[in-house]
Amino acid sequence: AQKVTQAQTEISVVEKEDVTLDCVYETRDTTYYLFWYKQPPSGELVFLIRRNSFDEQNEISGRYSWNFQKSTSSFNFTITASQVVDSAVYFCALSEWGGYNKLIFGAGTRLAVHP
Amino acid sequence: DSGVTQTPKHLITATGQRVTLRCSPRSGDLSVYWYQQSLDQGLQFLIQYYNGEERAKGNILERFSAQQFPDLHSELNLSSLELGDSALYFCASSEDVTGELFFGEGSRLTVL
Numbered sequence: 393a394q395k396v397t398q399a400q401t402e403i404s405v406v407e408k409e410d411v412t413l414d415c416v417y418e419t420r421d422t423t424y425y426l427f428w429y430k431q432p433p434s435g436e437l438v439f440l441i442r443r444n445s446f447d448e449q450n451e452i453s454g455r456y457s458w459n460f461q462k463s464t465s466s467f468n469f470t471i472t473a474s475q476v477v478d479s480a481v482y483f484c485a486l487s488e489w490g491g492y493n494k495l496i497f498g499a500g501t502r503l504a505v506h507p
Numbered sequence: 508d509s510g511v512t513q514t515p516k517h518l519i520t521a522t523g524q525r526v527t528l529r530c531s532p533r534s535g536d537l538s539v540y541w542y543q544q545s546l547d548q549g550l551q552f553l554i555q556y557y558n559g560e561e562r563a564k565g566n567i568l569e570r571f572s573a574q575q576f577p578d579l580h581s582e583l584n585l586s587s588l589e590l591g592d593s594a595l596y597f598c599a600s601s602e603d604v605t606g607e608l609f610f611g612e613g614s615r616l617t618v619l
Contacts, residue, residue: 427566429610436509437597437610447532470613483550493601495539 394486396486398489398498405474406506413469413501415484423489426467432480511611513598519617525586528614532600539581545594557604588618
């Protein structure tokens with residue numbers, strides 16, 4: 393069965409600190425997609441990234457970076473120089489290849505960035 | 508703004524009642540998905556439609572049903588409501604069955 397574990401329920405940091413959100417997944421599929429979404433206090437789900445299981449290259453987008461390690465089934469998300477606007481709940485998700493976007497979400501990590 | 512429109516944004520109703528949530532996908536997107544976010548279950552996939560046809564089903568209760576109309580908008584019908592149905596219901600759309608998902612702002616249902 394597919395499963396996504398985000399062991400960190402809540403993280404609290406001070407502005408400008410770097411923070412890493414952990415995501416560990418389980419799947420029997422050899423091909424799959426991994427995602428990160430952000431849910432700010434307003435409630436909407438904001439897409440951050442989708443990676444397929446063939447591409448293990450790390451990705452950087454501004455202050456955001458993602459580390460995908462197939463060997464440890466992890467897809468961690470790092471925010472560099474955090475800002476108050478980064479305060480949100482962050483979800484990691486998994487779907488099988490060709491899985492019709494049937495995402496399996498983790499429980500989420502609530503990030504609070506304090507001034 | 509994702510381009511996915513959901514109505515109503517908030518809904519309060521009583522146990523045993525029936526409600527309909529509506530979703531208009533992004534222009535050009537053929538696939539519509541419904542997800543439920545509750546305190547107990549977290550974010551769960553409910554059901555997916557592609558160009559009017561059901562394509563995938565998740566943990567959707569028998570009391571719930573959905574459809575996608577010829578103009579591609581979708582409705583999620585929730586009947587015989589229970590307290591535990593209180594949740595945020597998200598609609599999402601994508602161009603095809605594997606394209607990037609765009610989520611609406613959600614419809615928050617409160618069952619009293």
